[in-house]
Amino acid sequence: MFKLNKSVNIMVVVFCVLFLSACQLQRTAPEESLEQRESALQPKEADSTSILLNEILELANIGMTLGSQINVLESKMEQVKAEWGEPDKLDQAGKGSYATYDGKRVAVGFNEAGEIFDVRSYANSLSELTPAFIKETIGQPDQVRNVNNEEIYVYELNQMIELKFIIPNNSKAVHHLSILNQDRVNVDKTKEVYVLDIKGQSNQLTASAWESMNVWRKQIVAFAKEHENVYINGPNKKQVALTFDDGPDDNVTSAIIDILDKYRVKGNFFFLGSNAETYPDVVIKAYDGGHIVASHSYNHVELTKRSQEEIQTEIEQAGQAIKSIIGKEPAILRTPYGETNKQVAAIAKQEEYSIVLWSIDTLDWSQKEASNIVSNVMQNVRNGDIILMHSDSEKTATVKALPKLIEALQKEKFEIVDLETLLNVKAYQ
Incomplete structure (x- = not known):
C-alpha cells in the first residue's frame, strides 16, 4: 500500500510540473514568437538592401548605375538618343546639359562634345537606403557635402569616378544617385585648350x-x-x-x-x-x-x-x-x-x-x-x-x-x- 501511494504521489508531482510548464509556455510563447519573427525578417531585409547597395557599388566602379546601360567612361549622348529618343526635359547646368528621361527614372549629364559625364538614377528601390546603412556597409564617405537642403555622400572610386548618394534633409533615405566622371565634366575635345603660364616678378622676393x-x-x-x-x-x-x-x-x-x-x-x-x-x-x-x-x-x-x-x-x-x-x-x-x-x-x-x-x-x-x-x-x-x-x-x-x-x-x-x-x-x- 505504501509503494502504491508513493507511485501515485510521484505521478501527481510529475503531472503538476508538466501542467505548470505548459501554462508558463502559453504565457511566454507569443512574446518569443514575435522576437523570432522579427529576427527572421531583419536578416532578409538587410540582405535585400545589402544586395542593392553592392550592385550599386559594382556598377559605379565601371561607370554605370541602376536602370541604364549608359557608361560615364565611354557613352555619348547620340547613343542615348538613338536608344531612348528625345528626352522629356533638357536643362543647362554650368557649361554642360542634363537630359531627363522620366520613364527610365534617369537623368543624363553631357558636355559640349556630347560625352556623358553624369548619370543619375531615381529608382524607387533607393528609398531602402539610409545614411546609417550606407556607412555601415561601404564605410565612411570621402566627403559629405551640404547643398540646397540636401546631404550628399561622396565616394571617390577609380578612374575619376564619384559615387554620390543624395539625401534630402527632411528625409531619412536616399532620393537619387549620381555617377560622375570628373575627367569628362565640361570637356570639349574639339577645341584647343588655351591655358597660360603665370607671369610677373619682383626683385624684393628672396x-x-x-x-x-x-x-x-x-x-x-x-x-x-x-x-x-x-x-x-x-x-x-x-x-x-x-x-x-x-x-x-x-x-x-x-x-x-x-x-x-x-x-x-x-x-x-x-x-x-x-x-x-x-x-x-x-x-x-x-x-x-x-x-x-x-x-x-x-x-x-x-x-x-x-x-x-x-x-x-x-x-x-x-x-x-x-x-x-x-x-x-x-x-x-x-x-x-x-x-x-x-x-x-x-x-x-x-x-x-x-x-x-x-x-x-x-x-x-x-x-x-x-x-x-x-x-x-x-x-x-x-x-x-x-x-x-x-x-x-x-x-x-x-x-x-x-x-x-x-x-x-x-x-x-x-x-x-x-x-x-x-x-x-x-x-x-
Whole structure:
C-alpha cells in the first residue's frame, strides 16, 4: 500500500510540473514568437538592401548605375538618343546639359562634345537606403557635402569616378544617385585648350620665396586644366581683365573705381566679406558703376588648410555679406593666396561659384613701385590675360599705376572687359 501511494504521489508531482510548464509556455510563447519573427525578417531585409547597395557599388566602379546601360567612361549622348529618343526635359547646368528621361527614372549629364559625364538614377528601390546603412556597409564617405537642403555622400572610386548618394534633409533615405566622371565634366575635345603660364616678378622676393612661387604657379596651372570651374585666363582673344583683391577700403578702392569710370572700362573687385560689411557704400559704388563685385572669402584664410565645413562657411558668409549690400550673391570666387585644391574646387562648385585666379601677377604687394606694376603687365601681356592687383588701403602705388596701365593696354589694342564677358561665366547667382 505504501509503494502504491508513493507511485501515485510521484505521478501527481510529475503531472503538476508538466501542467505548470505548459501554462508558463502559453504565457511566454507569443512574446518569443514575435522576437523570432522579427529576427527572421531583419536578416532578409538587410540582405535585400545589402544586395542593392553592392550592385550599386559594382556598377559605379565601371561607370554605370541602376536602370541604364549608359557608361560615364565611354557613352555619348547620340547613343542615348538613338536608344531612348528625345528626352522629356533638357536643362543647362554650368557649361554642360542634363537630359531627363522620366520613364527610365534617369537623368543624363553631357558636355559640349556630347560625352556623358553624369548619370543619375531615381529608382524607387533607393528609398531602402539610409545614411546609417550606407556607412555601415561601404564605410565612411570621402566627403559629405551640404547643398540646397540636401546631404550628399561622396565616394571617390577609380578612374575619376564619384559615387554620390543624395539625401534630402527632411528625409531619412536616399532620393537619387549620381555617377560622375570628373575627367569628362565640361570637356570639349574639339577645341584647343588655351591655358597660360603665370607671369610677373619682383626683385624684393628672396630666392626661396621666388622658387616656392614658381612651384605653386606650375601646380595651379596644371590643377586648373583638370577642373572645369577653375580659371587662370580667358580665351585666345585680344581681351584682358583687370582684377583687384582684398578691398574694399575707405580710400584706394574708391580711387580705383573713379579711374576705371574715367577711362570707361570695367573692373573686377574680389571683396572680402568682412571688409564689405565695414564699407558697404564702396561696394555699392563699384556695383552701380557696372563693375563686377566678386568674393574673396569672408576672412582671407587659406582655405586648403580648413575643414569642409569651414570652407563652406567662408564662402557662404562672404556671399551673404555682399548680397545684403547689393541684393545679389556673387558667382565668382578668388581663393585667398590663390590656394585651391580638389576639396575647395568641389565645394565652390556645389555653391555655384567659378574660381577665377590670374595669369599675370603685378606683385603690387611686393615690389610696389608704379613702374614695376606697369612693366609686369606690358612685358608679359597676352590674349586672355587676367591681371592681378589689389585695392586695400596700402596699395597707393596701384592707384598711380592704373591710368598708365590702361593707356598702355589700349595703345596695344587690348579690349579691357569684365570677367563675365571674358570667361562667359555668370557673375551673380
